Amino acid sequence: MTTGVGAPGRAQIEARTLRTDRWWASPAFTFAFLLVMVVYLTWAIFANKDYFWEPYISPMYSPCLTGNCVPGSGWGWFGSIAPITPAIIIIIFPMGFRVTCYYYRKAYYRAVWRSPGACAVPEPHRKYTGERRFPLVMQNLHRYFWYIAVVFAIILTADFVMSFRDHQGHWGHMGLGTLVLLVNVALIWAYTLSCHSCRHITGGRLKHFSKHPLRYKAWTIVSKLNAKHMQLAWASLAWIGLTDLYIRLVAANIITDLRFF
Numbered sequence: 001m002t003t004g005v006g007a008p009g010r011a012q013i014e015a016r017t018l019r020t021d022r023w024w025a026s027p028a029f030t031f032a033f034l035l036v037m038v039v040y041l042t043w044a045i046f047a048n049k050d051y052f053w054e055p056y057i058s059p060m061y062s063p064c065l066t067g068n069c070v071p072g073s074g075w076g077w078f079g080s081i082a083p084i085t086p087a088i089i090i091i092i093f094p095m096g097f098r099v100t101c102y103y104y105r106k107a108y109y110r111a112v113w114r115s116p117g118a119c120a121v122p123e124p125h126r127k128y129t130g131e132r133r134f135p136l137v138m139q140n141l142h143r144y145f146w147y148i149a150v151v152f153a154i155i156l157t158a159d160f161v162m163s164f165r166d167h168q169g170h171w172g173h174m175g176l177g178t179l180v181l182l183v184n185v186a187l188i189w190a191y192t193l194s195c196h197s198c199r200h201i202t203g204g205r206l207k208h209f210s211k212h213p214l215r216y217k218a219w220t221i222v223s224k225l226n227a228k229h230m231q232l233a234w235a236s237l238a239w240i241g242l243t244d245l246y247i248r249l250v251a252a253n254i255i256t257d258l259r260f261f
């Protein structure tokens, strides 16, 4: 090999790595977790049923825009042109936001592409072109996906508010599903606001924080969230799956929603 770790000028080390710790554990766990989530969420996207039980709608299917939404769940904007699973139209945007996320990039570059698998572990690829060429240059769209993600967070917040109704649509009620949606929307907001792009939007390009006290305050809060971005990325992703599962089980009459009042 004349490129990468085998390039002239690089130390020629026979061993695959000199690391003796369990460096592979983190990428292996990441790979397994991502695999479980991708398989479940793909199945949920194409299931196209049991995603709505008034007043709850799965975050995978909200906003339900096609004409074939379960009655009462949808907006029906694309009724005549999209007789497909409503989740397909929606998932493009949250998925685009997550796939281009700076943290997820690190996670799947390491766990899936092994580029590299861990620090001081050579990658198996011969060439490294970074993110300067197609398709990886598209990762730069992340900052724009952020604005769309905020719109989705607002819609999911509305879904949470709507969940203070009973199965007949009367207001002033609450069930376990309401709490499930609350945790979901809280994690989605925390993940969205902890984004590196959000940190740049709030505090970037400023020469003097002292002249922009509000932006400085916002940047300080976002920076604290940003330090937990990895944890929020995993927790929010897992909870989206759990929220979908809970609503699916209720809608399919496998479990009963626990009503508080």
Ligand code: FES
Binding pocket: 097, 101, 102, 103, 104, 142, 191, 192, 194, 195, 196, 197, 198, 229
């Ligand atoms: S960096 Fe992860 S969502 Fe923006």
